[in-house]
Amino acid sequence: MTIKVGDRLPEGSFKRVTEQGPADVSVADYFTGARVALFAVPGAFTPTCHANHLPGFLAGLDALKAKGVDKVACLAVNDVHVLKAWAAATGAAGRIDFLADGNADYVRKLGLESDRSSAGMGLRATRFSMLVDDGVVKALNVEGTPGKVGETGAERLLEQI
Numbered sequence: 001m002t003i004k005v006g007d008r009l010p011e012g013s014f015k016r017v018t019e020q021g022p023a024d025v026s027v028a029d030y031f032t033g034a035r036v037a038l039f040a041v042p043g044a045f046t047p048t049c050h051a052n053h054l055p056g057f058l059a060g061l062d063a064l065k066a067k068g069v070d071k072v073a074c075l076a077v078n079d080v081h082v083l084k085a086w087a088a089a090t091g092a093a094g095r096i097d098f099l100a101d102g103n104a105d106y107v108r109k110l111g112l113e114s115d116r117s118s119a120g121m122g123l124r125a126t127r128f129s130m131l132v133d134d135g136v137v138k139a140l141n142v143e144g145t146p147g148k149v150g151e152t153g154a155e156r157l158l159e160q161i
Helices: 027-031 047-059 061-066 080-090 105-110 154-160
Strands: 013-018 021-026 035-041 071-076 097-100 113-115 123-125 128-133 136-142
Touching (some): 013 027, 035 047, 035 154, 047 061, 047 071, 047 080, 047 154, 061 154, 071 080, 080 097
Parallel strands (some): 071 097
Antiparallel strands (some): 013 021, 113 123, 128 136
16 A cells, blocks of 8 residues: 555665765654655666756755755665765765665555566666655655656645645
């Protein structure tokens, strides 16, 4: 079943990119007591994710924070080392939190996985964005067209806050 507005995030964990190196973080520890703009990409360094989705959240970071967002996080079905390299390459390190769901365990719990096997990518995250307040989904946007960022971009999430 796919997560929806009003649902509490399911339990789970990620690998997180930190200045000290990779760290395990539970969903409860990351989201409890915080207002988080979370967006998911099918893959780091992939064309749409790299050129459109992540840059939109970088550009909208100050506006999101001005509207009361405590953290902005990017979830991807990549390993933590790839996400660290992507954060560094894009200038997002230390500005956006990168959450690695290397085996797609968490996106499956959300019901937001996407089988990209035909493109040689295996199971990935569906492109989405959500506003999470203290672990509860307040807004959820799922992109309907592969290779596009419209409904899931920072601008859309800003309209919903």
